[in-house]
Amino acid sequence: MNKQTKVWLVISIALSVVLAAACGGGATNTTNAPANTESAGATAYSGSTGSVTGVISFNGAAPASRKIDTSADPACGQKSPNLTADDIVVKDGKLANTFVYVKEGTVEGGKKITDYAWSTPTTAVNLDQNGCQYKPHVLGVQVNQKLSVTNSDPTQHNVHPTPKLNPEWNQTQANGAPPIEKTFARPEVLIPVKCNQHPWMKAYVGVMRHPFFAVSGEDGTFEIKGLPPGNYTVVAWKEGGANGTEKNMQVTVPANGSAKADFAFGEGATTSLNPSLKMMPALEIPLRH
């Protein structure tokens, strides 16, 4: 073996060692990305506000008021002898008990209304059982706001909300028992509340993430206050069927001003309802044979 060969050999071996070392030591790049800190939560809105006002009207003939047969519980008959159904209350062509709320929208400046944090009021909303009827018939609460159910009747009730997105419960409340206080953690439009002992008793609770909702009064009017200026979808919800009937409207709320949103329900104005056994309260349950 001559000198030249030796040199090549040395070079070869050296090369392979270097290569091997390079291979063995190699590693894929493992860049540890910095810990991601999610946005710490939405901020509260501060600034000028406006409002949405409107009237809910009812086209066509108002349904005749229907008397409720309270014979199943004499205590109800004694307290309110002339109890009438409260599912559609129309006075002078105006519809009461319509739940109006801001469904979605963009606040001036481009942020969504849901991007802001809206604080939960510490005061409870009251739902009273009075004269074997829920008062009010339709109401709204904010997420995690207390709903306080009271019994002003000389008889026992049970309060039975049947939500779809919140847990269902069914709590008995005797005459004179302390209020039942509950909260709902998730927005839901609207949760029906019933009393199994008095099947005609119905209430609806709308649960919202923000405070922009209202219920139309006997004159059909409503007002949603404190809304940041922007473009919104306002929805009016009327009871009936499995999920009620909803109507949408786009409004632009000016700063320190008021937007108008009038809705109409009834004949010619109704959208198709979901198929349902219309009105199936127990007072209409046909008897067994």
Place this chain on the structure above:
Amino acid sequence: MADSPAPGESLVKREAEAPANDPIVSRSTSGWMLVCALLLTISIAWALWDEAFGQRPWKGMQREFVARYTRYLDSIKANAGRSEAEIKESPEYLQLDAEYKAAEELVMPEVKQIDTEVARVQKKLDAVTDPFQNQRGRLTVINYYVETSTGSAQERYRREAEEKKQETIEVAMPADNGHAAGTQQFNYAQLEKLYDELREQKAQNLGRKAELLKAPSELRKKRDDYLKNQLIGLGPAAIEGLKAKMANYDYSILGHQISVNAYNIVDRCEVCHAGIREPLELTPASLAPDKPGGEPDRLARAFVSHPKREILAVHSPEKFGCASCHWGNGRATTNETKGHGRHRFWLWPMFEKENTEAGCQQCHARDRVTDGADTLNLGRDLFAERGCVGCHRYEGFDRETDALGAARQQIGQLVDQITGNEKQIRANEQTGGDPNTTEEQVKRLLAQSESLRVTNSLLEARIDQLNLQTKYLMQDQKKVGPNLKDVRVKLRKEWVPYWLENPQGFRPGTKMPTFWRFAAPLDDSHGKLRDKDAPQQIQAIAAYLWQDSFDLKLPEQQRGDAGKGKQLFETRGCLACHSTGEGDSKMGGSFAANLQRVGEKSNFDYIVRWIHNPRERVAPYCPKEKRDLTHEDYAKKNLPFVFDTELHSTCPNDGAELQVQNMTVMPNFRLSEQDSRDIATYLFSLSSQQNYAAAPYMDDPNIKEKGRLLIKQYGCAGCHEIRGFEEEQRIGKELTVEGATPIERLDFALQTHHAQEGEDPLKLRPEAEHKPWYNHKGFFERKIAQPSIYDEGKEKDPKDKLRMPQPYLTPEWRVALTTFLLGSVGTEGSNVPGSLFFNPQDQRRQDIQNGWWVIKKYNCQGCHQLEVGQRSAVQELPFYQTPEGKDLLPPRLTSEGARVDPAWLLKFLHDPSLSGEKTPEQQRQMSALIGSPAAHAQPSPVPRANASASPGASPGASPSANQAAKLPPQPGLDRNGVRPYLQFRMPTFNFSPNELQVLVRFFMAMSGQQDPYIREPMKPLTDQEKITARQMFTSGTPCLKCHITGDPTHDATAIAPNFLLASERLKPEWTFRWLLDPARISPGTAMPTGLFRKEGERWVVNLPNPPASASAYHDDHARLLVRYMFLLNPDEQRQLLAAERSGPMPVATGGARPAMQNHARSRRRRTGFHHRRKPVRAAVGRSAARALLTGYR
């Protein structure tokens, strides 16, 4: 080597001889060397690279996983930390903490004192222990010498021991109570005493300390448990732990390989799928490449945690590995294709995601329902419900037919055995009489004969059992399709060929598959495959069915009220199985037929009769004579033509058990004839009659034989009852282990090339259009989608052509059935060791699986929820979406076994009307109506083709037409046994005792109940307890407001069962829990929560002003009410009701009212009821109410 020259010499010589220009010496090979070295270097480099990376793609993946996971952990840490801090600041936690600290503080001084005392004693003990133990050791040694020596030596040692005991020992005692440390002297006895005393003192003190610390440590545990229970998800400590684990990640295969020596499982799946068993739920988004919550990539999807962790919990990967269930090659780590076993030579390619549950079927092949495997369960449902089982045997499916065959075979064997034994007995007698037989032998022979006689008696008992079984099995045997012996009575003649030609066209989605060999072409490709004589085939089949049908005149029915019929149809429960409407307006269950167009095809009278009682068979079938019996068969024996499952189930000719019912799963809804008419009228109003082409050929006797051969060939009798085919076997391939068929034995026929090239004639998967489908999945999917493609282009004799018709399947159903078939691999084809198969030994699980077969067979889930989370078909109906509608649904059965007494359940399932057996009156009526010969008219004048080619199928075998004016009476007419307030009706299924037993055991097992159930005796109520219970019942907890009492006025608004049923129906333990919180047992129930509140350890009525007697009662109020409820009788209930009406019940007269007075009062009330409501309804309600009362007195 001897003749070789000396080495040195030869070397020198050679050197000298070498040529001057020697190439070896002078020419350089270094160039080649370089090339070789380079090649070597490159190949080594490649080898090293391949070793490090090529073969180890997982290394990079592991690093990536660690990086992403750590990043995700960091992102969630902030929230976790906050929540723990929040809990620690919550008032509940602070109070628990304060309680703990207060308790600890309270005992601390004493504990400290004890500690000092223990320390003092310990010091002394330390000082004493050594000297004492040394001395004891010495004494032991001396004693040993005493024991082993004798004589004087022994005496000497004894003395030595005595001396040792008296020897004084100096002990350096420590300082105590201020006394200075010093030495003390003891002899052995004193020392021993001191030692024992000190130990005793120490133990006492420590015991006291433990006693003192018990309360605080319990409180501390309570506080810590609170924190643990409130902390949802992982706490910061746990997250830090996971991060630390990631920081020290084991980048290897071995660290992540599952190896189960016992079953030879080695799975390395977790080397790449690193997040599978992480305690956090890892979604693809949380491990996205850019940031948690970002857009996930392939790797992120590979790193997720197992999507069904509840399944991993019961199938520990440490025991089962991964590939056992998922298939694929668990050992391969070099690349995805190999690891997933997607290689043509690997026998178990990983199941596609949609078919994952095929893996479950390997081991759970005997299950009817496997929890958590919805797709697989759907596949099994379809296999049974859609009629696959009509042609294809599958072990376990079609249990009755299999069991019937086995039972009949067994009876034959037992009869042979008995005959054999008798022969032996006779032989013994003969031998015994032989004078050559010794007495010893005779005695032995006598003993043997005696034993054989007893054996025969036992065998006869066994045969009795088997005979009974055959009766039950025949009662339970059902067919998927309708009884075609009724064709002539039921259908419009011209409709039959119309239907055969295109069933899906008439009724989209029907179970009846399309027989593409004679059906109308669905598309061009289909038309090519149609048999040349397709129209003739249809004609022949129709002719056979028409000519070999029963023929009789049914009671004529008037049209009823369609509006009322609609209401009945929608509320009684028909929609749990049937649907109406087509396309988007379709409504109802898919278990049974869509009835939209039933009026177009059927005879109104037949449908009324069918709705009235679908099990009502025209004539019984005798399996022994293999023919349908006629009226004459009965008349010959002077018997009325009456057959039912109870007392008239045997053949008058030979006593064999008869098929007395239609083989349908449809139950009897106990409807009146009028209601049946109304419902039929409604159904007939859904569509209008169409004109079909006349079909005179159906009366042509010449084509009947061709029809018979075709029916045999196509296997129609798999799903239908057809005369002459009662004993027909299934025509299809058994599919129990179909998934294990080697791929080359699946007949892809001329599609093989298409399958390998990824060319799909059916375009089943637009998203993966060119994916090769030469595998089991591809074959099955297409075989069930359109079987005819495997006959395309084949030259075949008509009799060899494929017979499998094309079933209606939605894409979802196709996936489910494919999954079921893929997993059907048996023991041989499975990738799981047989010893790991699911084979429940405990009775409870077996009872559950046995029950599922029956539950599914009758579609109990159409109305009821049997498991939490399962939804019934009627729940989805639009009428029941409102809060009021939900209260009208059939009861949930999730805790049925815990709720009801099994004996009662048996009774109820047998007769859900709870009306008892048939009254003699009803029996007489039945005989009078259909039994007496006078009620029968002459055979119908309809002309019939009498030339019959098939044996046993002569038209003469049809029963003589009876012309009863009315349908038979309906036992339990219009009654709901438990919930009369529901419009839904629990129908009478006519279960055999076998199925009744299976169902009861199923419900008991589902609720984990003991079987048999032995009722605890109920402690009688004292007078005082009675008064208390009454007051609680009526005052604040007005139970009777909602519960039925049997008084129609009251019951008009009642929505809950009668308390009088409780004692027989319910279990007291369940009732107690129900009273406390019904929503926990049946979510959404009308029964409210909060009737009782806990006061200490007992439950008391939750009233602001409880009745005085309740306040004075110091036991559990809820338990008292349960006892009261179970001891309630009708009189007591009437009094309660009266009391509720007239205010609180007077305490003193409560139990003492004369019963007569109460009767009179309730009668008055009922009379008043008459005036206010429709008389008919009131009368029915009243009689039902009375029956309820009298039935449970």
